[in-house]
Amino acid sequence: MPWDLKPDRPIYPQLIEAIELKICSGVYPPGSKLKSVRDLAQEAAVNPNTMQRALAKLEEDGLIYTHRTSGRFVTEDANMVKQLRNKIAKEEINQLFQKMKILGFEKKEILDLISIMLEESDNK
Amino acid sequence: MTSLLTCRNLTKSFGAKKAIDNISLDIGRGKIVGLLGPNGSGKTTFIKLCNNLLTPTHGELLIGGHRPGVETKKIVSYLPERTYLNDWMKVSQIIDFFKDFYEDFNTEKAYDMLKRFNIDPTDKLKTMSKGTKEKVQLILVMSREAELYLLDEPIGGVDPAARDFILETIISNYNENASIIISTHLISDIEKVLDEVVFIKDGQIVLSKTVDEIRDESGKSVDALFREVFKC
Numbered sequence: 014m015p016w017d018l019k020p021d022r023p024i025y026p027q028l029i030e031a032i033e034l035k036i037c038s039g040v041y042p043p044g045s046k047l048k049s050v051r052d053l054a055q056e057a058a059v060n061p062n063t064m065q066r067a068l069a070k071l072e073e074d075g076l077i078y079t080h081r082t083s084g085r086f087v088t089e090d091a092n093m094v095k096q097l098r099n100k101i102a103k104e105e106i107n108q109l110f111q112k113m114k115i116l117g118f119e120k121k122e123i124l125d126l127i128s129i130m131l132e133e134s135d136n137k
Numbered sequence: 138m139t140s141l142l143t144c145r146n147l148t149k150s151f152g153a154k155k156a157i158d159n160i161s162l163d164i165g166r167g168k169i170v171g172l173l174g175p176n177g178s179g180k181t182t183f184i185k186l187c188n189n190l191l192t193p194t195h196g197e198l199l200i201g202g203h204r205p206g207v208e209t210k211k212i213v214s215y216l217p218e219r220t221y222l223n224d225w226m227k228v229s230q231i232i233d234f235f236k237d238f239y240e241d242f243n244t245e246k247a248y249d250m251l252k253r254f255n256i257d258p259t260d261k262l263k264t265m266s267k268g269t270k271e272k273v274q275l276i277l278v279m280s281r282e283a284e285l286y287l288l289d290e291p292i293g294g295v296d297p298a299a300r301d302f303i304l305e306t307i308i309s310n311y312n313e314n315a316s317i318i319i320s321t322h323l324i325s326d327i328e329k330v331l332d333e334v335v336f337i338k339d340g341q342i343v344l345s346k347t348v349d350e351i352r353d354e355s356g357k358s359v360d361a362l363f364r365e366v367f368k369c
Contacts, residue, residue: 018329020325020328020358020360020361021352021356021357021358021361022352022356023348023349023352023353024329024348024349024352025349051308051309051311054308054311055305055308055309057329058301058304058305058308058329058330059308059329059330060169060308060329060330060331060332060348061308061311062167062168062169062332063332063348063349
């Protein structure tokens with residue numbers, strides 16, 4: 014999964030979101046060890062200090078933790094990951110709603126369209 | 138924390154023209170700073186002042202507490218905009234040269250980076266393309282365990298793939314006691330790697346902020362803001 018960073022938004026929150034997504038999607042499974050700050054910074058092609066700050070925030074949120082001698086790990090709390098996953102999903106759907114609203118769709122229409130499209134993609 | 142580089146009211150005049158006009162600036166340790174400005178804004182003059190290749194007309198400039206000179210050259214690793222290496226030399230000979238010159242030169246690191254860039258140490262400089270020469274120079278400069286790296290246009294002459302590689306080299310060599318100042322006008326390529334940016338125009342600092350402050354306040358990339366500030 015690439016680090017898809019947009020040029021017009023601050024890098025720090027984008028790194029947090031990218032790591033959250035990697036945790037929720039299982040790229041970084043619960044309890045797994047994270048790479049070093051330098052390696053992660055290199056992978057994302059960002060400043061190491063910015064990566065460090067992002068990791069510190071995730072640690073503050075409890076999503077990752079530091080083991081004194083052996084590095085940083087993803088939380089083992091599956092419930093926490095599940096909650097985050099729901100939060101991200103809701104944000105995505107909210108954005109979809111907003112766009113549909115601009116296009117003038119009613120609630121019912123949105124639901125119907127989603128059902129039809131889900132069925133279509135099942136049949137493929 | 139004391140800053141690594143400090144300048145106060147720094148001015149450099151060439152006749153009536155002020156190439157650097159009353160600049161005051163502090164750069165701490167562990168930072169990657171972009172010195173950004175259009176052609177002729179004073180970037181290279183500033184870097185030359187830091188290297189004692191020019192002396193200030195007014196004001197003060199201190200690196201690690203010293204004025205530029207013998208003491209600062211021990212801790213400053215400088216990549217000039219133009220090559221000064223003898224082109225009849227092999228890369229391995231230049232490495233030996235650097236090892237003699239600088240106590241902090243890490244030979245192992247230099248050979249390791251050459252390998253990563255696929256550069257043969259037995260090649261002579263004059264047989265190399267412009268881009269490869271630039272890579273060799275950057276490798277030499279980054280192979281020192283210096284406290285301040287001054288890179289004057291390090292990515293100007295290389296292709297985009299090599300640019301990425303150079304940025305990776307800069308990130309992988311990062312350490313929290315050292316700082317890197319990169320002067321360039323190719324901003325979009327490097328802005329993600331920078332902590333702070335300093336915009337300079339007509340020898341004066343017009344803006345000095347972190348990349349995320351700029352993006353947060355303006356909703357634009359540093360590159361986009363640069364185009365706005367320096368619109369011709």
